[in-house]
Every structure is written in C-alpha cells, then in structure tokens.
Amino acid sequence: MSHTSASNNIIFNTDHLDTNILLDLYKAILKPRLIEEKMLVLLRQGKISKWFSGIGQEAIAVGVTLALNSEEYILPMHRNLGVFTARNIPLYRLFAQWQGKASGFTKGRDRSFHFGTQAYKIVGMISHLGPQLGVADGIALASKLKNTNQVTAVFTGEGGTSEGDFHEALNVASVWQLPVLFCVENNGYGLSTPTNEQYNCQHIADKGIGYGMESHIIDGNNIVEVYTKVSDIANSVRNNPRPVLLEFKTFRMRGHEEASGTKYVPQELMDAWALKDPVANFETFLKAKGILTEIDEAAIKNAFLNEINEHLNSAFAEEVIVPDETIELNDVYQKFEYQEITNNSEAKEIRFIDAISESLKQSMARHQDLILMGQDIAEYGGAFKITEGFVEQFGKERVRNTPICESAIIEAAMGLSIAGMKSVVEMQFADFVSSGFNPVVNYLSKSHYRWGQNAHVVLRMPCGGGVAAGPFHSQTNEAWFTKTPGLKVVYPAFPYDAKGLLNTAINDPNPVLFFEHKALYRSIRQEVPTDYYTLPFGKASLIREGNDVSIISYGAAVHWVLETLDTNAHIQADVIDLRTLQPLDTETIYASVKKTGKAIILHEDTLFGGIASDISALIMEHCFEYLDAPVKRVGSIETPVPFAAQLEAQYLPKNRFDMALNELIKY
C-alpha cells in the first residue's frame, strides 16, 4: 500500500512503513506535545520556573530517537523533550527533575534538561551548548574501538553551530571517521538572532563538504521523513562507521524560553510555519488514510493525559530536598578506593621525564581500556618525546595524534569516560589548556556532582618557566583549577613522586590535572623502582626536618627551597613538598606549623589568587595561637611571564626567597 499524500504542507511518504509503525510514530510525537501543553499551563500558574519549548520541532527528537537502538547514546539539547519521552523515561522522574526534587536525575543540583542517565543512554547538555558535540565524538570513538557497530546521535541548534566546539567536533569526527550523527535543528532563531546573522552560507549542511563529511537536509517537521531517512543513514553508519551531518529544517514556534516572547519574529513566518505543524499534519494524514480513527485518537490522548496528571501529582507530592552539606560535598568526586601498590623491584636512577614516560607505558600495559591522546604524540613521540616508541608497542588506535582541537579532545575524553574507558590527554604545553578550558571547568569537573557521571580523564600539563619561553609557553596555571570543585590537581617535584602519582591519577576515576614542570624534565634525577607502583593523593612529603620554620612548596620551587637552604646552613627547616594541591594535605602543614611557629610558602605562580593565599589563610585559621610571626608568601611578580632571561629571572621568585626566608627567621 503506497501512502504518498500531501497534508497541508507536508508530504508523508510511507511506502515502507506499516500501520503499526505509523501509529507508534504518532503516539511518540504526540506525547511530548501534550506534556508541553501541560507545562505551559503550569508555568502560567507559577508552578514551574523556566521552560524551553520544543513545540513544532518534536518530529526531529522523536524521529531520531526511534531510528536508533536503545543501546545507542543520544546527546540532546534543551528543546528535545521527545528524546526523553521516546526513551520511555517515567514521567514523574522528568517532572521531579524540573521541580528540583530527589527522584529527578540531579538531586536538585541542576535544572531542566541538564542531566544524563546511563540507564536510558542519554547524555544531557551543559548550558554551553557546543561541548555536547565533542562528547559525542568520545562516545563514538569508544564504540569504534570496541567494534560495537553503534551510532551516537548528538543535537545542536543552528546557533550552537557558530561555536568553536562545533567546528572542532566535526573536524575530529571526520579525521577519525567516528560514527556520529550530528543533528542540527535549524529553527530559524538563536534566541533573537535570525540565521542570516548567525552564519553566512545557504545551508548548514553545506558545511559538511569543508569537513569531508557526508551531509543531508531533512524536513524537520515531517516525522516520517525524519524517521525513515535517519534509520537508513544510521544503518549505513553502523556498517560503515563515519560521521554524517544532518540539517533538519524546522521552526521555533514559541519564544527562546517562555519569558522572552517572539516579538522579533515576523508574523507571516509564524503563520507559514504554523501550517507545517508536525503533530497536527501527521494526525490529519493518518485520519485521512483511515489509520487513526476518532475513537483511537481520543483514547490515546486520554491515556497520555491521565499518565501526565498522575505522574505530575506524584512529583508535586514529593517532599522538597532537605539540604545536607555532607551529602553535597561527598558527591563532588566519585569515590576512589586508592590501592597502594608497592614493589621490591630494583631501582634505577632516571630523569623526571623518564619517570612520566615509564608511568604511561606501564599504565598502558596494565589498562587495556586506556587511550592516550595529544598533538604529535604518536610517531613523533610528543613535543617532549615522552611517548616515543609507544605507537610500536600499543598501536595507533590507543596512541592517538589529535588535530589542534583542545576543546573537542577534552570533550572526547569525557565521552570515552561515559562509554566506560579512560584516557590521558597531553596538553602540548599547559598554557594551551585555555583553548579547552570550558570542558575542563564546566563538563569534567561538574558531571559527577550533577548526575553521578565520572570523568576518568588525566590531563597532562607540561608547565612552568625558567626556560626562556615567554608568556605562552611558561605559565604554571594550577590555580585556574584548584579553584574548581570536582577537579584533582597533582604537581610533583621528583621523579619517584611523578611516576607513582601519575599511576594513581590514571587509576583515579575523577578528572586529574597532572602538572609536570618542564625545567625538571631533564635536570632532576632520582632512584626510581623500575616496576609499577602507586602513591596516594593528599599526602605531602616532609623532605627535610627542622624546628625553625615550615617551608611549604611544590613543583620546581621545591628545588629552589633546597638550593636556598644549602646556602643557609643556620636555618633548620621543615620542608613540605605538597605533591598534590587538590586534595591538599592540611594535616601535615598544620602539624609542622604548630611545631615551628613560622611558615613561609613559596610557589612559582603569581601571588594574588595563587594557592599560597589559601594555605596562608588556612594556617591563620587553624594555627593562629601557635604562630610567632605572620605567614609569608613568596611568588612571581604580577606580570605575564617575560621572555628575556634577565626579565624572567626578575619575574620568578627564586631570587627573592632567600631574603624573605631570612627576614622571617629574624622576626
């Protein structure tokens, strides 16, 4: 039976679909519409807060979701209620989520569609829109590496395609031939911005050619077209993994969110698109074909309305969350049962850089699901040659050269974690993490707290000055991250610590920023066990003991402390090498300060807002009665890191430390 028919403005070609599928599509597209209509009433009654309407766009979310298998991940956006309903999430959980109740998905910690759920293979957005696209790359990479023959679908509006994340994610997906369906819902406006102020080409699908990527334009108001075309494309991608760019033409029939209105949208545009309503047109079509009777329609709608009301009642009846600080704090990080691994293997004197390399190599051998990613890390061995020879040993699938796409690669690392794998990402220089800053501080750091999803990712950060490399290859930017709950920050000073702590970082399921000072790479040597071992986070090392003063430091600055003490034999100091900054070993600091009565903190970072400020404040708060002098901080001067050697020497605190220490001793 051929069902090609025009209904108002939409042609439904149902040649290959039987009646049951058509009715399933109808029910699936109707449900989010009925829920939204109810939400709009509740909004007017002041019973819910913000609402981002997807009315008029339901065919896309629903059609794409039904075209995928339930085991395949979908990464929806703020207008994609249809993804959630088509995956059959119990409605009370959605309602509870929107009301900030405990049986939602984020325990009241995030709003609207900002959540994911592994049970339904849905990964919700963060507000920044674009990062979803790179996360999809990571999930797809995992499925490609595991040969699961699955596709991943990710959504964005046309506004979101202007973000760098879009470009990076499509580029990476194409270079790596990842099975991702990039679904662009082109609904005419990004908040109030029309498409001609958003991009300057005819169709977003045209951009596919620039990425070497197949693309299609699909009528986003036609549920049959969306479902059949996406089903065909998804099948083809499962057999032949590759990314595909899909542009769905549609229209946003309501305001960006309900409070923002639609005054800036010409009425004739609204009227024209109202004629293309995806639900009403499909309903009319099905009735005209005798597939849907009036009686069936009433029964279906009644059943949905009853379900909505029943589930709403239980969400409204649920108690509000009673805040408990301990519960909140305990959910920031995934629990990590640290396993102490020691060995009696022979020790060899190696350089700092060799210790990092050994750790990576032994961890790669230990964890088959560990992937290394970074610019030039494969055959070339990385900017510092740390991964030289790794490709021969572990293959190019696991030792991955990346395009210069810090955001997309960090997002892809998040995606790998969602798909149950782990990764180490090498920043070529720690300075360049700023190009991937958003996913670190907003995606990786907050996911566990928001919806219980860990980010099993280590970012390796070759950092620091003293190498005459100027403002963009010398920074020590740990304070950008110690400020952000959800991240761990490790900063070793010695080869032994570097190896053991990097091994632990790779075992830890939380996001870890691992700082490696470049000036230490080839200058610091130490006896290090040749076999694999771990060291715990949050344990400083007391590398010298004395009663005069507590010197607290980390990274290259620890070596400046030791050099200074070598020329000041009259000073007997406790020297505390923090080793990890988050978690911070405050116990060791307090015990030492209570013993010596004096504390000085030296770090390479500039002082204002650096971690020395916090350590100083903590000492004041916890050890005030024991102090014989004000706590001293010594750091770099408040300028960018200068290039010329004599300027850099003035910038760095190394030469000022001696005087500051002696002043404190004399106080």
Ligand SMILES: Cc1ncc(C[n+]2csc(CCOP(=O)(O)OP(=O)(O)O)c2C)c(N)n1
């Ligand atoms: C990085 C970032 N910039 C700005 C915003 C504010 N904002 C939220 S949604 C939106 C419009 C998005 O337009 P589009 O991607 O076309 O999706 P639509 O809302 O039309 O579905 C804007 C500007 C944001 N959330 N994140």
